[in-house]
Amino acid sequence: MIVLKAVSFSYGKEMILKDIDLRINEGEFVGIIGPNGSGKTTLLKLMNGLLIPNAGEVEVDGMKTNIQEQNWEIKKIAGYVFQNPENQIVGITVEEDLVFGMENVGLPVDEMKRRIKEVLQFVGLEGFEKRSVNSLSGGQKQRLAVASILAIGPKYFLFDEPTSMLDPNSRKDFLQVLKKLRESGKTIVMISHDLEELIECNRLLFIYDGRVLLDDKPVKALKDILENGEMIKYVDIPDSIRFQILLEKYGLIDKKDYLLKKIELIKVVKDLVNTF
Ligand SMILES: Nc1ncnc2c1ncn2[C@@H]1O[C@H](COP(=O)(O)OP(=O)(O)OP(=O)(O)O)[C@@H](O)[C@H]1O
Ligand SMILES: [Mg+2]
Known part of the structure; x- marks a missing residue:
């Protein structure tokens, strides 16, 4: 469990996060949205001790990020995946990149070899061991970044806009990896501006001006965001999701498939009418 207790944080004078209480349970997929500069990345970095709060405490499985030895242990169980994979990759080859993190946590060579195979297969990069990281596409680099974290064996994955730099195909590949992570019981906290990616999450947090609104x-x-004049300015809700919200509002969510078929039928009829 990741627990934030009355957490406040500032980089300088201005308070960026203000008195946040939050609990992320094991196995949850938690989505984070909110305007630029509202404090999403800062919040995520506090969750594995990349940043330490000015006031309050962050605990991961009972360990505190502000205690140095515990901070180190926390980094092993809560991995952070940056928005730009370039900021994450340290090796020259794929294998070296994977080994770097594993050496840091002191894994034996045989175990490293086993994990390299396993994690590359998991992210769909099998056979890439000797490839230079510079020869990878953006999407492949992002998947390598996930593999490098996965190799250390964390329970928690913290993703900061992992698809924002990916083309639609690479994004699909990444979302497949995300799905597999969820299916294998990992806890995921993910920032994204793309709601399609977060609609399946267990909880959606809206961060605004350093608070969880x-x-x-x-x-x-x-639905609450749609009905709020201020929040909706910062969120782009795709039509498919607006449709779901409306169905929920009118108690028709169970009839979704039936209604979708009707809509399809209406489209066909419209098309036919236009043809003749
Ligand atoms: N290293 C830093 N030093 C000083 N101020 C910073 C630093 N990093 C972020 N900030 C400031 O903290 C505030 C919150 O930044 P943060 O990166 O957490 O926002 P965000 O919600 O992730 O935004 P975005 O959607 O643009 O990624 C912003 O005002 C930003 O300018
Ligand atoms: Mg950010």
Whole structure:
């Protein structure tokens, strides 16, 4: 469990995060949205001790980020994946990159070899061991970044806009990896501006001016955002999700498939009418 207790944080004079209480349970997929500069990345970096709060405490499985030895242990169980994979990759070859993190946590050579195979297969980069990281595409680099974290064996994955630099194909590949991580029981906290990626999450948090304004099931949270003149300015809700929100509002969510078929039928009829 990741627990933030009355956490405040500032980089300088200005308070960036203000008195945040938050709990991320094991196995959850928690999405984070909010305007630029609202404090999302800062919040995520506090969750594995990349940043230490000025006031309050962050605990991961009972260990505190502000205690140095515990901070080190926390980094092993809570891995951070940066928005730009270039900031994460340290090796010249794929294998070296994977080994770097594993050496840091003192894994034996045989175990490293086993894990290299396993994690590359997991992210769909099998056979890439000797490839130079410079020869990888953006999407492949992002998947290598995930593999390098995975090799250390964390329970928690913290993703900061992992798809924002990926083309649609690479994004799909990454989302497959994300799905597999979820299926293998990992806890995921992910910042994204793309709601399609977060609609399946257990909880959606809306961060605004350093506070958690909403923390709810995604469709419920988005309904609140839609009905709020201020918040909706910062969130782009795709039509497919607006449709789900409306169905939920009118108690028709169980009829979704049926209604979608009707809509398809209406489109066909419209097309036919236009043809003749
Ligand atoms: N290293 C830093 N030093 C000083 N101020 C910083 C630093 N990093 C972030 N800030 C400031 O803290 C505030 C929150 O930044 P943060 O990166 O957490 O926002 P964000 O919600 O992730 O934004 P975005 O959607 O643009 O990624 C911003 O005002 C930003 O300018
Ligand atoms: Mg950010």
